Amino acid sequence: MTSIPGDARADGRDETSDERADRNWEELMQELRVMQTGTQILTGFLLAVAFQPLFTELSTPQRVLYIVLVLLAATATVLALTPVGMHRLLFARGRKPELVRAANRIVKANLVVIAALTVGVTVLIIDFTFNHVFAFIAGGIGVIAIIALWVLLPVPLRRRS
Numbered sequence: 001m002t003s004i005p006g007d008a009r010a011d012g013r014d015e016t017s018d019e020r021a022d023r024n025w026e027e028l029m030q031e032l033r034v035m036q037t038g039t040q041i042l043t044g045f046l047l048a049v050a051f052q053p054l055f056t057e058l059s060t061p062q063r064v065l066y067i068v069l070v071l072l073a074a075t076a077t078v079l080a081l082t083p084v085g086m087h088r089l090l091f092a093r094g095r096k097p098e099l100v101r102a103a104n105r106i107v108k109a110n111l112v113v114i115a116a117l118t119v120g121v122t123v124l125i126i127d128f129t130f131n132h133v134f135a136f137i138a139g140g141i142g143v144i145a146i147i148a149l150w151v152l153l154p155v156p157l158r159r160r161s
């Protein structure tokens with residue numbers, strides 16, 4: 001497809017809006033593949049925990065946290081699959097730019113869910129194996145690390161561009 005004059009972006013790419021949407025879609029799909037793999041591993045771990053003999057030794061708050069984590073894992077799975085389902089319904093209708101924008105928002109929401117899931121699993125394991133204090137410290141460190149790496153680290157990169 002040839003480029004339409006004035007359609008090139010400020011980043012120097014010479015692509016049409018359809019080409020840009022296709023490229024952005026492929027990048028989103030790759031990100032979702034990575035997210036889905038991690039989520040599947042955590043979900044499998046969580047589902048296996050309930051069938052372990054020591055599961056009965058979880059305290060009531062630990063069981064509540066466990067159920068919340070299972071729900072977060074299910075939510076992350078659904079969110080990761082949503083853009084694929086949307087694509088199946090819209091792929092031949094010339095709606096790729098809108099699909100990319102919606103999928104981008106869904107991926108961002110899924111990052112929040114996966115962050116909570118990851119920190120929560122860490123807290124549950126440390127709470128069960130050590131105590132509440134270490135679990136809360138590890139959870140706090142996890143939240144700080146995620147904010148630092150996912151939110152603060154990109155800030156200087158955005159300023160440079």
